[in-house]
Amino acid sequence: MRHLPLILAALLAPLPGAAQGLVTERTVSAALAAEAAAAAVEACAGRGHRVSAAVVDRAGVLRALLRADGAGPHTVSSAQAKAYTAVSMRASTSQILETVRTNPGAARLPDIAGFLIVGGGMPIRAGEEVVGAIGVGGAPGGHLDDQCAEAGIARIRERLN
Template sequence: MRRLLLACLLFTPLPGATQGLVSERNISASLAAEAVAAAVEACAGRGFRVSAAVVDRSGVLRALLRADGAGPHTVASARAKAYTAASMRANTTQILETVRTNPAAARLPDIEGFLVVGGGIAIRAGEEVVGAIGVGGAPGGHLDDQCAEAGIERIRDRLG
């Protein structure tokens, strides 16, 4: 019986599996580089030494910039925030609020690679998430969010 069930699962086509190829839009390396530079500049203008990372829609790193004097931990922080935002298709500040208010979401921070604190923002082309940016190192997640937003603002007109 178990073998029959396994065979059925293995040979049953998945919904949409007959399509063949899947096309997905992702943020380009050049836009990712511009976004991290703008985020680091925005924070530097406020006296914060940070790192910024941009990942594609799948959470794969596209660009990373660490400001002069930024702590070494800010690199991993920025990367994890971007990964979390891309994976969840949501901003990490929103995810943090969900974790705080929804008992069913309490274990989200336990997912490997996730960092559920402010500073990670999904990058959208229309309604589609094409990547995410994470900033780490400012003295508060809300400040990391502001610098990440500056990074997105720099490239917004080319995300269409």
């Protein structure tokens, strides 16, 4: 019992290096999110695909959503889920899908609420920092959704730093 005060002091002491107070984080702006979503939908339309594009911030909260004329109603939720998955995992949903297929330890990732692990979701980075993600749903294949998501990011890339 004579060590109890030392144990309590150790448990209650702040962790070395732990941030105290406010944390500043960068995230994609509403204006850039809207522009990226529009560019992705435009890129897919140019290829004959009617899609929806969603952009989420670094916390996975929706910042912009655009559903092309004639895009299926399911494309809205799939685009948002792909963006949420990409920002949560800080990787493209195509990369995550490959990991699920090849790594038994990742087999349960698709069971996480809100995740959709098919192509079309990509993190948006400012340097190495993930500041949001874009998801595209509705093209006839995840690789095509990926191409449109890449077009959305390309449109805003130079303004991400």
